[in-house]
Amino acid sequence: MNLNQLTISEAKEGLKEKKFSSVELTKACLLQIEKHNKELNAFLTICKDKALAAAKKADEKLKNGDTSPLLGIPFSMKDVYSTKNVRTTAGSKVLDNYIPPYNATVYQKLVNAGAILLGKTNCDAWGHGGSTENSDFGVTKNPWNKDYVAGGSSGGSTAALASDMTIFEIGEDTGGSIRLPASFCSTVGLKVTYGRVSRYGAIAYASSLDTMGPITKSVEDAAYLLEIIAGGDEKDATSSPRNVPLYTKHLTNNIRGLRIGLPKEFFGKGLDIEVKQTIDEAIKTLTSQGAEIVDASIPSVEYGIATYYIIAPSETSSNLARYDGIRYGNKRSSFGDEAKRRIMIGTYALSAGYYDAYYKKAMQVRTMIKNDFTKAFEKCDVILSPVSPTPPFKIGEKTDDPLQMYLVDIYTVLINLAGVPSLALPCGFSKNNLPIGMQLIGPQFSEDKILNAGYQFEQATKWHKQKPNL
Amino acid sequence: MKIDVAHVAKLxxxxxTDEEKKKFEKQLSSILEYIAKLNEVDTKNIEPTSQVTGLENVTREDITAPSFTQDEALSNTTSKHNGLFKVPAILES
Incomplete structure (x- = not known):
């Protein structure tokens, strides 16, 4: 096994036992980036010299007995996190040359924990999309088959991780942007409860929906990272002041008696047969581990996309109004097509005479969606569902029809609207060898529960260990 | 559903470009048609949700702390004059 293939827990152990140095580990990742990034287009910015200098320092600290939780471990981030003195584009030409003068809280926490930034990864501009085809810097290709999309918007993140260019990734999820690409690239991806992780310094898409979370090679790594990045932040008034549990300590529990709800609306018309069969197998695995399957219902599913595509564009039209081309960034004519579309839908929905009919109405339906989940969780502990209605689609297949692209999010947007956490994890492959993922959804602030369920599933399966043939 | 793209773009x-206006009008109209689906839902007496975890009135002490230097604040602009941002005039002299 090459060093760049390691998980966080494996890398930590190797560093501790001096089997290799942080410089060697970092070099292995940089070499893999050098070999494959040109073809996959996963990284937008690579911090080679800075990363190697940081690795050298980390090796000295390791020698001196420093036990910082991520000391010497290289990682990468979706290019929406402000990183001081490192170019940050949000996938948009508007910020082509933007160098933030400050750090996002999540990045600062990772730096404090000793992690080493390898670079920033590609995404749909401003998080607007499900395939990275809306990136102003070109599409990211799926490492499992380069004719296919990697998913989005955090597609650069999951492609980088699946191709072992990095040890872990941090993505961002507003309507599925961590989970969809995680399922398309066969990685683990955690969408946290709204406010569980600070949004400070992450370039805003839709402020009432944006969440920051880990993308990893194992559930254990996701739990470990969440312990480090979660928590209240006085710079983000919407972050939760609740205590952060030691998520890794919850991974040893079994799932005997865990009630898993299957909402019938998530398994109906429009669900690809291969995805359905794969999920059925996963359900069998979980029941063989002692979980109980119960019926569930989320009647508002059919209104999820419409609700989301009013709220998210409305908020993004407001958030993107700050790009005036004067204080930083390029002129507003540099916005790409999808950003222009969403700015206009949002502007329209919020304009005089339409606010009540669109934004307020959508916020009311949002209440109904949230209540549907609360009600469903009275009868079950977690909900299991597909992430995407189909396996990954081909590059270019949906680009001419924005609405078709939006419908890919049907199983993911509801979770953001309800503010609940959801863990996406690999559960199989289509007959064309394309990854299929599922998601485990829990009540607000139940990350410990869904991580444990995912961990138990992972113990019994080997999907997460499979590697693409680059 | 018809959307006045030129007006919305101005707002x-x-x-x-004229070509963009034509393309977007078609695309935006079909999206608006789809989201009009929400009209089916009866939302009478339902409160809107804006803060999904229920936080209210989050405040902190009003204390001063160091912030950007002038150079840092200006570090990403090409539009500056004597250490200040230079903006287009909005009033005619």
């Missing part, structure tokens, strides 16, 4: 301060 949003988005410069569009």
């Amino acid at each position: 949003a301060n988005l410069p569009l």
Whole structure:
């Protein structure tokens, strides 16, 4: 096994036992980036010299007995996190040359924990999309088959991780942007409860929906990272002041008696047969581990996309109004097509005479969606569902029809609207060898529960260990 | 559903070409048609949700702390004059 293939827990152990140095580990990742990034287009910015200098320092600290939780471990981030003195584009030409003068809280926490930034990864501009085809810097290709999309918007993140260019990734999820690409690239991806992780310094898409979370090679790594990045932040008034549990300590529990709800609306018309069969197998695995399957219902599913595509564009039209081309960034004519579309839908929905009919109405339906989940969780502990209605689609297949692209999010947007956490994890492959993922959804602030369920599933399966043939 | 793209683009301060206006009108109309689906839902007496975890009135002490230096604040602009941002005039002299 090459060093760049390691998980966080494996890398930590190797560093501790001096089997290799942080410089060697970092070099292995940089070499893999050098070999494959040109073809996959996963990284937008690579911090080679800075990363190697940081690795050298980390090796000295390791020698001196420093036990910082991520000391010497290289990682990468979706290019929406402000990183001081490192170019940050949000996938948009508007910020082509933007160098933030400050750090996002999540990045600062990772730096404090000793992690080493390898670079920033590609995404749909401003998080607007499900395939990275809306990136102003070109599409990211799926490492499992380069004719296919990697998913989005955090597609650069999951492609980088699946191709072992990095040890872990941090993505961002507003309507599925961590989970969809995680399922398309066969990685683990955690969408946290709204406010569980600070949004400070992450370039805003839709402020009432944006969440920051880990993308990893194992559930254990996701739990470990969440312990480090979660928590209240006085710079983000919407972050939760609740205590952060030691998520890794919850991974040893079994799932005997865990009630898993299957909402019938998530398994109906429009669900690809291969995805359905794969999920059925996963359900069998979980029941063989002692979980109980119960019926569930989320009647508002059919209104999820419409609700989301009013709220998210409305908020993004407001958030993107700050790009005036004067204080930083390029002129507003540099916005790409999808950003222009969403700015206009949002502007329209919020304009005089339409606010009540669109934004307020959508916020009311949002209440109904949230209540549907609360009600469903009275009868079950977690909900299991597909992430995407189909396996990954081909590059270019949906680009001419924005609405078709939006419908890919049907199983993911509801979770953001309800503010609940959801863990996406690999559960199989289509007959064309394309990854299929599922998601485990829990009540607000139940990350410990869904991580444990995912961990138990992972113990019994080997999907997460499979590697693409680059 | 018809959307006046030129008017909305003006509100949003988005410069569009005539070709873009035509393309977007078609695309945006079909999206608006789809989201009009929400009209089916009876939302009488339902409160809107804006803060999904229920936080209210989050405040902190009003204390001063170091912030950007002038150089840092200006570090990403090409539009400056004597250490200040230079903006287009909005009033005619």
